Amino acid sequence: MAALLDAWDDSSLYPEALRAGLLPYLHTQGPCIAVGTRDGRRAWAVTGHRALREAALRPRDFSGELLGTAMSDATPEETALLRRQLPGLADGPHARMRRGLSASLRADINRGLSERAREAVAGRTAALRRTSCAGKRACLADLVGDVVVPVVADALGELLGVPTALKEEFRSWCVDSSEMTAEPEAEERALRAFLHICAQLRRHRTVHPAEDLPTFLAARLTSTAEFALNWVLLVKAGFGATVSAGAQLLRALPRDGSAAEEVPTLLDDTLRRHPPILQARRTATRPTVLAGQDIVAGERVLLVFAAPGLGPGAAPHTAFGHGRHACPGAPWARALLTGLAHGAAPAATRWQLPDTASAYATSFSQGLLTLPADHAPAARCPADPRSAR
Template identity: 30%
Template sequence: MVPTPPPRHRLPHAPAPVSWQDEPGTPDRPPGPGFWAVTRHADALRVLQDPAAYSSLPGPGERPLLRRLLSHQDPPQHTRLRDHATRALTPERGRRFTETARERARALLTRALDTARAADGILDLATAVSDPYTSLNLADLLGIPHADRRRLPGWTGPHALEDTTGYARHLIDHRRRYPDDDLATVLAHNAHLTSDELEMLVPLLLTTGLAPMRDAAAGGLAVLAEHPEAYRELRDGTTEPGLAVEELLRRHPPLLSVRRTAATDTELSGHRIRHGDKVVVSLAAANHDERVFTAPDRLDLARTPNPHLSLGAGPHLCLGADFARLQLRVLYEEVLRALPELRLAGPVPPSGSEVTNGVASLPVRAG
């Protein structure tokens, strides 16, 4: 039996749904000014849905480069740019991509299983299957040339923002010269977007489509591996895959929290929030709010309704939410087909990130 780590949504120093948290220094980081931790679903929604009171603009001490990302913009600039990106991410584009994603998942699983069975019978379902599956899907969607795809793993590291911002210029120029059926081509030929605006959108699609999607996919599989009865129910058709995707996202959000800055003096759950205060919404905690979710610590793949916040809410609801759900559903269906039993073969170590909710590896038995 693999020991389960303590739930990461529990905040040991959060005595109330909204509470002030100190930020002590570490050997490589000076002390911070502190922040308001928001852990209740209703309060989280209020913060995420009110950009006039809670701004997404980078706060003091954050990298100025963040201002170039759509995720760190406020309306009306954010609204205009998001509308252009949303029009490029059409439902029809997603439907056309379904078969490509399915073929990729099957090929990766077949190769990984063959390799494992020829060796010790153990495969790393994260590094061998779900990680390349999600990164190559994004590469196809965005139109990243095959010669550049070796760079994808590096775009999930600490310098991802700098690297992808520099690469965006190259990709935009490339797709202007060599158009194809992909998002970069659609955006690069949009006469309403300036070069600077394109360099906000493309890095956002790269950074939010790589690490969070990778972590959601592997994290959901890890949850299923830790709950064999739920896996069997899903395999046997007792549970609808679309509902299962939502519950796995609730249990394992790809981002643990999101940060906002108070744009004005305001009030939240009886606490006075001052202009400039940092406000951190714990998505993991909000997803376990017993006021909203019955038995929140129980995995219920048929849970409905399931208003989790793992893909955000309000103006910054995940741009590619539908595409993310499609990828996850297809991946889980193909894993269910290839592996009648999903049995862990060792510990599932976390990635170690303080922000994303990833797993470093997911060792399972090939059967």
Template identity: 30%
Template sequence: MTTEQPTIQPQPRVRACPFDPPEEYRTVRELEAITQMTLLDGEPGWVVTRYEDVRAVLTDPRFSSGGRRLGDGTEDGVTPPPPPGFFIAVDPPEHTRFRRLLTKQFTVRRMKQLTPSVEPFVTERLDAMARAEVPVDLVREFALPVPSLVICELLGVPYADREEFQQNSARMISLTAGPEGNRAAHEAMRAHILRLVRDKRAGPTDDILGELVQSGELTDEELAGVGSLLLIAGHETTANMIALGTMCLLQNPEQLAALRADPTLMDGAVEELLRYLSIVQYGVRRNALEDVELHGHLIKAGSPVVASLASGNRDAAPFPDDPDRLDLMRKYAPHLAFGHGVHQCLGQQLARVEMKAALGALFDRFPTLRLAVPPEDVPVRTDMIVYGVHELPVTW
């Protein structure tokens, strides 16, 4: 006689509104602090949806960025180690070794000093848009080129290589490319950066990769991993925030009018867009290193736990004034868009600088900017780990 196992609902992916997380997260958040779901890879796991629980999981050393994982097809249930330099998938003290080297490259002061360098890139792309025939795809013509130009300049990656690395990074975070497609794209990206690293070792350059090479603290293989991560994160996330943020503001004309009337709102507007849109849409995964009890549930060692950033950012506890409403004048509270804990996004200050420069200049240059298609016809990226829009046709 066999006993039927209870059905576990899949991690939700369907959105009723392009700016809101799937409705199931609200239901789960209000009813349970933690729930079992079938995760994106088909493995059963746990999902935490409340703000404080997300923060707790992301700072608890019992939950690993790598660590042991059950059901992954390996003989002993142990996840193979990540590629060299893939520092987001390792824990302290190994993570600390990379983070220490990189933090000084991305200080708040250094990123703020970049603003005069970012503005010419923004102006160049706006000039190109102005010359183009409308409608224009804002993603292709503006949102993607600006952060790509900036991160190429910072890292010392030729911008001429952008088509190759943009295609590879898109395949790496695709949910439809399959494990083999993801892996092939990752290997191609690493090989690309490895060639650059070896060139920089032969002839030093004044950029982040060049400085890391000259530090002598990382191997070429580690530098290839670090460079790949920085290149992907440095354009994918910000590009999608610029495009989706633009669409969101166009669909909230009162909020956009307030921002245009008072540009000093821009700092708060960027933080609110980051909170409200939360483009790391399927959360941050951790694996339990030991048995952990959380809200009366036993999470077995090796079990995966997903901390839902998007759900935590819609929790009424830290955001009591209608968290499901975009409010550019909302009183600031620390959001989770960049994660939390030791793995919090390294380039968050760079993203802020780019978003402020891009959004401010875009709406100044094109005061009559509007969507060129109905909002329901804009293709959204539910098929990618990083949310956003595949295209954003606009006119003015």
């Protein structure tokens, strides 16, 4: 964020906000404050949002309380707030995420994770291709459900130290939670399932400690609830954001076979144009002023990033550690997404993507619920070299 612009009232923002998909956030009596990004685009901070005030009181929205004052850098007060709410990460999430991982997993973040993700994606896309070649009609696959979700879930489970006995249950929960349903009954079932996994993981790591983050948390937190609140931040942030970015990345893969050489540029461009995080909830820990609007300590503020990083040059944005959203899992996410793109690139030349992808029904994320892909039927499939032997 470079400079604050004028304070706008709701009605003056409607046309642009409607195009940006932000209208649900503008039914408010409070001011909408326009701020400028470095590439000249606009984002908004919405204050006085009645629904937001109510939502911030619900336990499932606790993550909106973590990082403090709107549009300012971290302060000692914010650090103290973080320590109270995340006691397991008291020395800061950035340091804890890195020191809480085993040496082998730290090496994976830098080198091996990308290759393993590439192999996993290649295996899944090859299976989809064999299915399509065995039939007479094009095989319609869902690249989100068939490729992105299981690959990210397995990698995240390994990163977070999920033991073998819980891997299938953890993956099933990740798949269910990826649907992002708004039904209260479904949300309650998902929460109960997650707490069950947390209780088992905490017991397992208490009895069988390892050099990983769950062991660190289990040794320092006195209840399963505290353990779950710490762990859910890592799981939901790591899984949801990476799946959202991965789906957009697969949709952006070129079909001419050039993806492998262009992965670094393609990844950065996709994160800039389709950042997985579109808004962040913050609580002011000290009085502050935005564009002439007073915000008192304790007031909830919704930061909405409507068009981050769409300029021709590189610009800070909210995806994976850039701009206002500092992400301790950025190295892991980028390594995984790199492997995802490399692994899917060879298959992308045979994909036909009908315009039937469905997006999340939320302004929080730009993720895709589904990404259908037609694979060539048998008559048009390239010959399998093994069949000529």
